[in-house]
Amino acid sequence: MELQLALDLVNIPEAIELVKEVEEHIDIVEIGTPVVINEGLHAVKAVKEAFPNLKVLADLKIMDAAGYEVMKASEAGADIITILGTAEDMSIKGAVEEAKKQGKKILVDMIAVKDLAGRAKEVDTMGVDYICVHTGYDLQAVGKNSFEDLQTIKSVVKNAKTAIAGGIKLETLPEVIKVNPDLVIVGGGITGQADKKAAAAKMQQMIKEQTVTAGLS
Ligand SMILES: O=C(CO)[C@H](O)[C@H](O)COP(=O)(O)O
Numbered sequence: 135m136e137l138q139l140a141l142d143l144v145n146i147p148e149a150i151e152l153v154k155e156v157e158e159h160i161d162i163v164e165i166g167t168p169v170v171i172n173e174g175l176h177a178v179k180a181v182k183e184a185f186p187n188l189k190v191l192a193d194l195k196i197m198d199a200a201g202y203e204v205m206k207a208s209e210a211g212a213d214i215i216t217i218l219g220t221a222e223d224m225s226i227k228g229a230v231e232e233a234k235k236q237g238k239k240i241l242v243d244m245i246a247v248k249d250l251a252g253r254a255k256e257v258d259t260m261g262v263d264y265i266c267v268h269t270g271y272d273l274q275a276v277g278k279n280s281f282e283d284l285q286t287i288k289s290v291v292k293n294a295k296t297a298i299a300g301g302i303k304l305e306t307l308p309e310v311i312k313v314n315p316d317l318v319i320v321g322g323g324i325t326g327q328a329d330k331k332a333a334a335a336k337m338q339q340m341i342k343e344q345t346v347t348a349g350l351s
Pocket residue numbers: 140141142164166167193269270271299300301302319320321322323
């Protein structure tokens with residue numbers, strides 16, 4: 135099980151400072167959609183250059199022109215690129231094809247997918263690397279989370295790795311990791327803490343303990 139730090143509300147220098155604090159406790163840095171909107175793919179390039187040993191995920195939430203956008207993110211140094219589960223099958227297949235050409239990975243974000251089990255089964259046949267349940271900020275604001283959705287995809291996904299994002303905090307992490315996703319994505323649960331390093335370290339420790347308990351190490 136891996137830990138991904140999501141950076142959504144920072145500029146490039148702030149992103150680099152933040153990652154410096156927690157780099158030893160995370161596996162993947164996400165350049166969040168708002169950062170890409172504000173800074174462009176320069177943010178992906180700058181973070182990858184500053185931390186070549188960390189994987190960088192570009193949260194483009196691609197909806198169309200997938201092959202081209204995967205190519206541009208790959209050129210900027212992204213290791214993993216996101217596409218929406220609500221995109222056309224042809225777009226998802228195009229993203230996978232380009233990612234394979236570039237030696238990169240595709241994460242499908244299932245935000246706003248209505249038939250989660252059905253769509254997860256379909257997407258799982260398309261060669262994607264990760265399928266991620268996600269409660270976005272707008273639904274977090276009304277008290278929603280993706281914990282049950284994680285169980286749903288765990289029961290139907292046979293090929294891809296599973297991931298979860300959206301409002302995960304230290305207090306709710308145990309509920310998440312007991313379902314054994316392959317990837318846990320945390321933004322505000324680390325970046326909103328006064329001691330970010332301690333929060334990331336604690337989360338990493340809890341994930342490692344669960345991975346050993348489940349015999350997945
Ligand atoms: O993709 C995102 C928002 O669309 C966020 O990066 C993701 O939800 C993780 O951040 P947080 O833990 O703060 O919810």
